[in-house]
Amino acid sequence: MKVVIVGMGIQGLKRKKILGKNFCYSVDSAKKANFKSVKAVPMKSYDTVFICVPDEKKYQIAKYCLQYKKNILVEKPFLLKDEKKYKLLKGLADKNNLAFYTAYNHRFEPGLEKIRDLIAKKSIGKIYRCRIFYGNGTSLLVKKSKWRDKKLGVISDIGSHLIDICMFIFGKNLKKIKLLEANKFENKAYDHSILSLNINSISIELEMTLCSWENTFNFDIIGSKGSIHMNSLCKWSDSNVTLKSRKYPSGFPKIKKFSFKKGDPTWKKEHSFFKKMIRKKKNKTTFLKDILISNYLKKIK
Missing domain, CATH: 3.40.50.720 (NAD(P)-binding Rossmann-like Domain)
Incomplete structure (x- = not known):
């Protein structure tokens, strides 16, 4: 090549x-x-x-x-x-x-690959809902860019990443995308937004922002037999995926953690x-x- x-x-x-x-x-x-x-x-x-x-x-x-x-x-x-x-x-x-x-390099993130494996194994049963938050503090850097601070802003930038992640993990049967909130706090284009969508009857909420003063990535999936939680991306810090297995009829769940060292392998x-x-x-x-x-x-x- x-x-x-x-x-x-x-x-x-x-x-x-x-x-x-x-x-x-x-x-x-x-x-x-x-x-x-x-x-x-x-x-x-x-x-x-x-x-x-x-x-x-x-x-x-x-x-x-x-x-x-x-x-x-x-x-x-x-x-x-x-x-x-x-x-x-x-x-x-x-x-x-x-x-x-x-x-879309984020789909090669170790934590997201682990989540995909856990979902494929039906580790948490039927999936009820999912929420992802992705935030960084680049609003002023974007504001200085003639080509980045326009049109849909953070929605096309980070939002496209999040949609791709959902398709990677849950499948391509994406429906009912809806804009719940969009703000222009510091930029001409959107620098904060919340979207909702549906993939294979799974309710998903995506929040993205350029006005988060600490780089943040949180991914939460709730299912009938437990839940999966991910914090951070390896490009920022160590990243952890936590599998919580439901206790019946109620009680503290059984917890299993998967840790990934800081250092971005996705590229x-x-x-x-x-x-x-x-x-x-x-x-x-x-x-x-x-x-x-x-x-x-x-x-x-």
Whole structure:
């Protein structure tokens, strides 16, 4: 895999660090890079492109790269107003047997992988409801960004992550998404929001904010036979998943804890996943998920 990174901001630099010898060239029209445009990169020098640019620039770069038979990893979210554009890109990818992956690295978080395993084993029986809170204190940093502080703000940024996490753990049968609350405390775009949705008859509440002065991630799932609780992400601190098995008819539950050391493994794991995706003979794109997330976020005003 020989990779060109388009966009050398925070995400692009993270990707370059992980790629090592797989990194080929950098592209950025405003920052220090090997080229100003992806069209200037020697065509035979690379086979894969990582797109780490603002949302409005992603489609044209993706289209160009697929036309010239390059595999693509694009930073989330990949939201397009016109569904026909997804179909055009999918047609190009399928025709040339190319991988197209929208990167949601949180699904490779060790605690979330453990929760998925526990749910698959039906460790807490029938799931009644779920709540996730994800907060950081980046409101002023976002305010300084010309392209981040606009449109849906935290809803498309963190919200798309949370929806992907729910689809990863509970399945893709997402219905009834509803905006319960949205605020612009310090930003032009939303910097706090609460959404509700339903997946496979599971009631889910998602709260996200850029105005949490301590990085916070809490995930609580209540079921008929117990509950599962997760606190923090490994990029911030040690992360713990707690399984509480219900005592009948009532009483203190049996508790089992799973701990994961501080240190973010999600980027390397995602890169390994993408490499395997390239080698697959079929089902090498994530367009269907992109369409689902895009369509549901369109319903939020």
